[in-house]
Amino acid sequence: MRVNDLLFSLLFILLFVVAATQITQLSEIASATVSARLFPEMVIGGGILMGVIEMIRTLVSRPRKDAPGFRESWKEAFLRRRMYLLGLFTVYLIAITHVGFLVATAVFCFVTILVLAPRIKPASLVIALAVTAGLLGLIYVLLVVYLKAFLP
Amino acid sequence: MYDLMLAGVAAVFQPWTLLAIMLGVAGGLVIGSIPGLTSTMAIALLVPLTYSMKLELAIPLLMGVYCGAISGGLVGAILLNIPGTPASAGTCLDGFPMAAKGQATRALGLAVYASMIGGTLSGLALVLIAPLLAKVALSFGPWEYFALVIFTFSCISSMSAKGRAVKAFMAAFIGLGLSLVGLDEASGQTRLTFGFTSLESGFYELPALIGLYAIPQLLTDTDGIGRREKVLQVNYRLRLFVSTFGEVIGRKWDLLRSTFIGIVIGILPGVGPGLSNIVAYSQAKNSSRTPEKFGQGELAESVISPEAANNASMGGALIPMLTLGIPGDASTLMMLGAFMLHGIDPGPLLFRDHGDIVWIVFIAFFVAFAFCTLLYHFFIPITIKAIAVPRQFVIPVLLILCTVGCYSLNNRMFDVYCFLGFGLLGYVLHIVKVPVLPVILGLILGPMAEEQLSLALAFGQGSFLPFLTRPISGFILLVALLSLVLPAVFGWRKRLTAQRIHTKESQNGTV
Numbered sequence A: 001m002r003v004n005d006l007l008f009s010l011l012f013i014l015l016f017v018v019a020a021t022q023i024t025q026l027s028e029i030a031s032a033t034v035s036a037r038l039f040p041e042m043v044i045g046g047g048i049l050m051g052v053i054e055m056i057r058t059l060v061s062r063p064r065k066d067a068p069g070f071r072e073s074w075k076e077a078f079l080r081r082r083m084y085l086l087g088l089f090t091v092y093l094i095a096i097t098h099v100g101f102l103v104a105t106a107v108f109c110f111v112t113i114l115v116l117a118p119r120i121k122p123a124s125l126v127i128a129l130a131v132t133a134g135l136l137g138l139i140y141v142l143l144v145v146y147l148k149a150f151l152p
Numbered sequence B: 001m002y003d004l005m006l007a008g009v010a011a012v013f014q015p016w017t018l019l020a021i022m023l024g025v026a027g028g029l030v031i032g033s034i035p036g037l038t039s040t041m042a043i044a045l046l047v048p049l050t051y052s053m054k055l056e057l058a059i060p061l062l063m064g065v066y067c068g069a070i071s072g073g074l075v076g077a078i079l080l081n082i083p084g085t086p087a088s089a090g091t092c093l094d095g096f097p098m099a100a101k102g103q104a105t106r107a108l109g110l111a112v113y114a115s116m117i118g119g120t121l122s123g124l125a126l127v128l129i130a131p132l133l134a135k136v137a138l139s140f141g142p143w144e145y146f147a148l149v150i151f152t153f154s155c156i157s158s159m160s161a162k163g164r165a166v167k168a169f170m171a172a173f174i175g176l177g178l179s180l181v182g183l184d185e186a187s188g189q190t191r192l193t194f195g196f197t198s199l200e201s202g203f204y205e206l207p208a209l210i211g212l213y214a215i216p217q218l219l220t221d222t223d224g225i226g227r228r229e230k231v232l233q234v235n236y237r238l239r240l241f242v243s244t245f246g247e248v249i250g251r252k253w254d255l256l257r258s259t260f261i262g263i264v265i266g267i268l269p270g271v272g273p274g275l276s277n278i279v280a281y282s283q284a285k286n287s288s289r290t291p292e293k294f295g296q297g298e299l300a301e302s303v304i305s306p307e308a309a310n311n312a313s314m315g316g317a318l319i320p321m322l323t324l325g326i327p328g329d330a331s332t333l334m335m336l337g338a339f340m341l342h343g344i345d346p347g348p349l350l351f352r353d354h355g356d357i358v359w360i361v362f363i364a365f366f367v368a369f370a371f372c373t374l375l376y377h378f379f380i381p382i383t384i385k386a387i388a389v390p391r392q393f394v395i396p397v398l399l400i401l402c403t404v405g406c407y408s409l410n411n412r413m414f415d416v417y418c419f420l421g422f423g424l425l426g427y428v429l430h431i432v433k434v435p436v437l438p439v440i441l442g443l444i445l446g447p448m449a450e451e452q453l454s455l456a457l458a459f460g461q462g463s464f465l466p467f468l469t470r471p472i473s474g475f476i477l478l479v480a481l482l483s484l485v486l487p488a489v490f491g492w493r494k495r496l497t498a499q500r501i502h503t504k505e506s507q508n509g510t511v
Helices: A001-025 A038-060 A070-077 A080-099 A101-116 A123-144 B002-012 B015-033 B039-045 B055-079 B086-138 B142-158 B165-181 B203-225 B238-249 B254-269 B275-288 B301-324 B330-341 B348-353 B354-388 B391-410 B411-429 B435-457 B471-511
Strands: B182-184 B190-193
Touching: A001 A070, A001 B165, A038 B002, A038 B165, A038 B435, A070 B411, A080 A101, A080 B203, A080 B391, A080 B411, A101 B039, A101 B391, A101 B435, A101 B471, A123 B391, B002 B354, B015 B039, B015 B055, B015 B301, B039 B055, B039 B203, B039 B330, B039 B391, B055 B086, B055 B301, B055 B330, B086 B238, B086 B254, B086 B275, B086 B301, B086 B348, B086 B354, B142 B165, B142 B435, B142 B471, B165 B182, B165 B203, B165 B435, B165 B471, B190 B354, B203 B254, B203 B330, B203 B411, B203 B435, B238 B254, B238 B354, B254 B275, B254 B301, B301 B330, B301 B348, B301 B354, B330 B435, B391 B411
Parallel strands: none
Antiparallel strands: B182 B190
């Protein structure tokens, strides 16, 4: 975790420094009793201070033996099923604006169930179809008919 | 006050409202019983869908889900040894061994009745304490409110796991930083938009909240797909289940102590049922005459204590949310989002201006617990089935419902993309072990902190001194400072003592 912590602190400080460059461009209003920059500067200053403290703390402290290493934690982050789900969901969101909500949802729901399933059996195809149809029906009845909401 | 109470009763005891609470409780029980799906997730799913509902219907529905989902966690804890929600982590310790001995119905009965009594007592505390605190809070100025925000962050930081206090603060600063994005109403200037016009209105809280919680959780839930979890066989008998009520009442001191612990921990900002059940369990063990029997699934109090405490936290957590607008835990944070979605700002003025809504919350809380108790008698077989539903069917459905919910808030895809973006941020934070709750608190409390700071400085002609000289504000800041310093001092003393003992032992060994 030591490398992770250091990388996180570095990225954190970097982001806050970038934010600081934007905040300094804010102009003061003469009539205002309180500076428009005060709170943002407090947040950004405090953030950078915390980032530096965390970095020093990580460097000074002894690494814990039970903590997962850099490689293990990122290997876990990129586990196959997690990435499939994330990829499919991103494609789904993009597809909504191109093919419409109902089509994109039907395809996403059906495909995701099959992709995530440990083994594809004929029964899982039927269940996936049933879940997809049931969900679309539920969304339509609940949101469009009952709650009068708009679909994407 | 009685008029408002009667108005609350009249609003809740409408057929549709009662049905909404019952459906909310039933849905919450099922979602809460599925390991990995928390009460926060259940409320997150529902909040956007309540947008077009009347507040008088939406709030009771959400209260039903809140109560049902926290209580639902006990089924997974007892039958799978996996807590359905973090609130039931302490229940696993003795609930599962008890069920493994063939006493699953007894374990479930003890947990259900303890939950209901703990929850109902915390509801009474909510009704008694919240109006009093609201009255006190009416005298608060911007100095006190700003101090309260500082206290909230210090609380979260001091309650964080070992070595993660600074990380919790960093997370809070991420949230505060994100709250700055958009148009600054006071100066009319845009901040941190980097030229993107869609960022000018800032981040809407709910897609951010839902994304930060739901996406990391659903991604990590995929790890459990295909894993065969052994669900204990239950020969459910209603008569035996009901008979455990007497056993729960017989442990009144454990029940009262755990309820008290739950309420107090619930009131602390940012800490909720997840901690209270563990603390109550360890307190029950410390005060037991037979502590060696804890963990063996023999003693009723070892199941009663954590369950009474986690449900008692719910009433406790609602107290700061309703009276100060500061959420007690992640689920009440979602509830806060729901209130804001309907144009209601929780705080002391809520009690003055919308007393009827406050009473709807109170009455719905009690009714939800009554439904929870009632439904549990018949829902146990259904919840046992729910915990065995393969995760591959649940995950895409929840993701789609979250997407629809985020879109329906403003009818714009930008909120859906924010949902994904915040989800990715939450996932990265999950990987690097940074708590996500402070981010959300920062995002929600950021605008309040800025407004109160500006007001305080304007009233004090630019002076920071009133923050320290005003008694309540000074006291809150002192408590915040102590909550940060004391754990560090105690930890340092503990390490020093351990080091001394170790040195003495090694010296004795060498002599």
